Amino acid sequence: MTRREKAAAVLDRLRADIPAPETELRYRTEFELLVAVILSAQCTDKRVNLVTPALFEAYPDAAAMAEAEADEIFPYIRSVSYPNNKAKALAKTARMLRDDYGGEVPREHAELVKLAGVGRKTANVVVAVAFDEPAIAVDTHVFRVSNRIGLVKDRPTPLAVEKGLRRVIPRDAWGEAHHLLILHGRYTCEARAPKCGRCPLVGQPDGPDLCDYYAALERLPAPLDGLDPKRGRYYSKTARRYFDEPATKTDRAGVEQIADPWTGSMSVFDTKTGRTTKRVKDYRV
Ligand code: SF4
Incomplete structure (x- = not known):
């Protein structure tokens, strides 16, 4: 089986297992999505969803948030990780959106990464989720799961994984694949204790096992x-x-x-x- 064939088979099985592959962040507008994704760096979506309703009520758009100082934003987001840095990033990004982009979230990846607190992964999520453009954002789950399954071969950085996935997954499935791999990593292929016993990628009567990590564990x-x-x-x-x-x-x-x-x-x-x-x-x- 080539890696492309394997990727297609993996996505088919994950599609059957995960009926709604979409972000778990709650948002109503492109601006809210951008803010939520910035807050979600090194933090769980669940925690972000707890703080964003009050934050979005106080600052419903870039113009409103651009008037705020970081120390005014801080109390709303104090329970997420790195609240000081994220408050500063949100204040700065809101001003950039107001002053340079007419208060709108830019559609282009190259413009998004100029915003404070927005790296390659955040920009990929925003273009894929908000604008339906093909992009694969590699977070901790996508990184781990892609390497474990063997969709990419021993890729040591998120950028290398992103490039590897782009090679084996058809462009029109990039956005969906991102969500499928995240949700699979969050609920089944967990970091410390992957639930291989109930993973749809292995142990199926009508198809081959599709996970390299599982195969290596079986050989121990x-x-x-x-x-x-x-x-x-x-x-x-x-x-x-x-x-x-x-x-x-x-x-x-x-x-x-x-x-x-x-x-x-x-x-x-x-x-x-x-x-x-021996360790795998x-x-x-
Ligand atoms: S078999 Fe185990 S390690 Fe492989 S993808 Fe499934 S849960 Fe993860």
């Missing part, structure tokens, strides 16, 4: 029974001995693993849990 050795933690923190299955001070070694997938300090074997188990110390490379930012 089963736990070892009967280990004695009193004899050492780790057990080397190859050398059949216990030890406390491990060495580290990099495996074929480029992941640093715990190793037996004498033989270099990476077939090492935690004696308390019996589980392998993960992607969390």
